[in-house]
Amino acid sequence: VRMASSLRGEVLNLYKNLLYLGREYPKGADYFRSRLKAAFLKNKDVKDPEKIKQLIAR
Numbered sequence: 001v002r003m004a005s006s007l008r009g010e011v012l013n014l015y016k017n018l019l020y021l022g023r024e025y026p027k028g029a030d031y032f033r034s035r036l037k038a039a040f041l042k043n044k045d046v047k048d049p050e051k052i053k054q055l056i057a058r
Helices: 002-024 028-044 050-055
Strands: none
Touching: 002 028, 002 050
């Protein structure tokens, strides 16, 4: 459980950082935000810690 919550924190930090960086996206922050959300939701059911680490690395 500890590793899962650690990975959850990493994923949330990644999301927040990307959201922050997306404010200056050339096509607009709203466009970036919707694409970012879709990308994260696509993988929301991944439970394997190794797979999650691979996704974070991308």
